[in-house]
Amino acid sequence: MMTLREIQTHLDAEILCGEDQLDREVCGAFACDLISEMLASASSHVLLITSLTNAHVVHTAEVIDALGVIFVGGRRPAEDVIEIVKKNSKIPLLTTKCQMFDCCGLLFSKVVQADRKDPP
Amino acid sequence: MVFFFQKWYRLTGRIPHNRKDMAVDTFQYTPKINLEFAIGEKDFFMAGESASRVKKTLQQLGMKQEIIKRISIIIYEAAMNVAIHGSQGMLRVFITPEEIMIETEDTGGGIPDVDLAMKEGYSTATHEIREMGFGAGMGLPNIKQCSDELKIDTKVGVGTLLQATVYFTDNKGKTSR
Numbered sequence: 001m002m003t004l005r006e007i008q009t010h011l012d013a014e015i016l017c018g019e020d021q022l023d024r025e026v027c028g029a030f031a032c033d034l035i036s037e038m039l040a041s042a043s044s045h046v047l048l049i050t051s052l053t054n055a056h057v058v059h060t061a062e063v064i065d066a067l068g069v070i071f072v073g074g075r076r077p078a079e080d081v082i083e084i085v086k087k088n089s090k091i092p093l094l095t096t097k098c099q100m101f102d103c104c105g106l107l108f109s110k111v112v113q114a115d116r117k118d119p120p
Numbered sequence: 121m122v123f124f125f126q127k128w129y130r131l132t133g134r135i136p137h138n139r140k141d142m143a144v145d146t147f148q149y150t151p152k153i154n155l156e157f158a159i160g161e162k163d164f165f166m167a168g169e170s171a172s173r174v175k176k177t178l179q180q181l182g183m184k185q186e187i188i189k190r191i192s193i194i195i196y197e198a199a200m201n202v203a204i205h206g207s208q209g210m211l212r213v214f215i216t217p218e219e220i221m222i223e224t225e226d227t228g229g230g231i232p233d234v235d236l237a238m239k240e241g242y243s244t245a246t247h248e249i250r251e252m253g254f255g256a257g258m259g260l261p262n263i264k265q266c267s268d269e270l271k272i273d274t275k276v277g278v279g280t281l282l283q284a285t286v287y288f289t290d291n292k293g294k295t296s297r
């Protein structure tokens with residue numbers, strides 16, 4: 001388990017909105033660039049990692065009750081897309097310069113490290 | 121159940137609050153909430169927005185998160201299909217204490233082979249649509265997975281009517297409310 005704030009630090013990510021929600025504990029992530037795949041396979045309360053930045057991703061994140069969304073490769077949604085989230089679900093949105101593979105690999109290694117340190 | 125009804129009536133304002141006897145048969149009609157959204161061609165925003173709005177209504181009704189998620193997925197996928205493939209149409213949501221019915225009706229090209237369209241991975245989405253993250257060919261299978269009943273009525277060149285039902289009751293539905 002990691003908080004969104006720890007994840008933000010690991011990825012050197014910029015917070016686009018939802019700064020007050022960064023204490024949320026994340027216990028799973030789902031990385032994907034296909035909307036239907038997210039809807040079909042992502043479980044609730046995961047961190048969504050994606051390179052899509054349109055309004056659909058944000059709506060999808062709301063539908064699946066995502067804990068947060070990380071946009072990879074330095075991508076950032078348009079201001080009006082961020083506004084949707086600010087108005088509705090207030091899900092934290094973050095953007096990182098890491099590419100998809102690096103982002104997932106880094107987070108995964110941190111999870112493994114944490115597990116070694118304090119085994120379940 | 122009584123609690124649910126009370127919430128319901130408070131929200132819809134259909135039953136006077138001073139009726140303390142909440143026995144269902146004292147009311148001649150079933151309380152209903154009907155929601156309607158017009159979805160224009162390529163109106164992806166409205167499709168997503170309608171899912172968010174219905175979700176909010178269901179949350180206000182105090183339904184379980186899991187069933188809300190299933191319903192939201194159906195609405196989102198069905199509405200997206202109207203915007204992407206169906207040119208334009210309507211999304212209607214009918215909610216009663218027993219069930220929710222999600223209906224989309226469009227005047228698009230229709231589906232020539234429904235069995236094929238239901239297959240995971242089958243999609244006729246254009247490159248432009250795929251760039252937006254759609255076109256995995258998972259929408260209809262998703263809808264089927266999330267609903268208790270699914271009916272698709274379609275005619276090539278005329279349009280498509282999709283009706284998905286989710287039951288709130290334990291015995292009929294996949295998950296209870």
Ligand SMILES: Nc1ncnc2c1ncn2[C@@H]1O[C@H](COP(=O)(O)OP(=O)(O)OP(=O)(O)O)[C@@H](O)[C@H]1O
Binds near residue numbers: 035204205226237261
């Ligand atoms: N309302 C509709 N009108 C006409 N054709 C449709 C309609 N809905 C679905 N189809 C056809 O069925 C196919 C499969 O639909 P489905 O929702 O499963 O996948 P998709 O929309 O192509 O991709 P995804 O939903 O994964 O983004 C579509 O590609 C399209 O050819």
Ligand SMILES: [Mg+2]
Binds near residue numbers: 197
């Ligand atoms: Mg679809």
